[in-house]
Amino acid sequence: xxxxxxxxxxxxxxxxxxxxxCAASGRTFSNYPMGWFRQAPGKEREFVAHCSxxxxxxxxxxxxxxxxxxxxxxxxxxVNLQMNSLKPEDTAVYYCALFTGASYYYAxxxxxxxxxxxxxxxx
Numbered sequence: 001x002x003x004x005x006x007x008x009x010x011x012x013x014x015x016x017x018x019x020x021x022c023a024a025s026g027r028t029f030s031n032y033p034m035g036w037f038r039q040a041p042g043k044e045r046e047f048v049a050h051c052s053x054x055x056x057x058x059x060x061x062x063x064x065x066x067x068x069x070x071x072x073x074x075x076x077x078x079v080n081l082q083m084n085s086l087k088p089e090d091t092a093v094y095y096c097a098l099f100t101g102a103s104y105y106y107a108x109x110x111x112x113x114x115x116x117x118x119x120x121x122x123x
Contacts, residue, residue, distance in 0.1 A: 002026040002112040004096050009117030012086050017123075020081040021095030022114055030074040033099040035082045035110055038092035038119075048094070049081060050104040059104055064090075086121045093118050 006029055008020040020036070035050040049070035050059045058070050064083075072079040095114040101109025 001023065002113050004112055004114035006096050006117040007121045009085065009094060011120045011122065014086060014088055014121055014123050015083045016086050017082070018086065018119060019098075019117055020083065020094055020117060020119070022079045023083075024079070024098065027098070029077040032099045033104065034070075034072060034079040035097050035099055035104060036070060036079075036094060037082040037097060037107060037110075038090075038094045039116075040089075040092040043092075045095070045107050047107070050099065051079065084118070086119075088121050088123045090121050091119060 005023045006020060012018050028087045030053055033052050036048040037045050038048050039045040047061050048064055051067055051070045051072055055072040067085045069082040081084050088113060095116045096114045097110035098112040099109055100111040
């Protein structure tokens with residue numbers, strides 16, 4: 001069993017920054033790539049970012065590229081999402097997830113999910 005717990009969400013003004021963290025337990029964290037997704041009210045869950053087991057390879061949704069940075073610390077079993085230049089359209093519940101499937105872009109490729117943390121960006 002895997003447990004993922006997100007933290008760091010909150011209310012921020014447009015143009016500001018937030019840093020999300022996800023703490024993992026229950027499996028050898030360094031064996032698995034990790035991802036971040038988000039879900040806004042009335043919308044489907046969407047891919048945000050993904051990193052490899054080492055963290056050296058990363059992928060981003062076009063909407064966040066250049067503003068968000070995913071990183072991980074395998075010694076601490078954490079994966080982070082640094083969010084800069086926030087926009088109101090970034091408002092959503094953000095989830096971290098453990099990758100066990102084929103394609104990093106699809107939610108179905110992630111077997112374990114955290115409970116989510118709310119990010120609200122005001123204009």
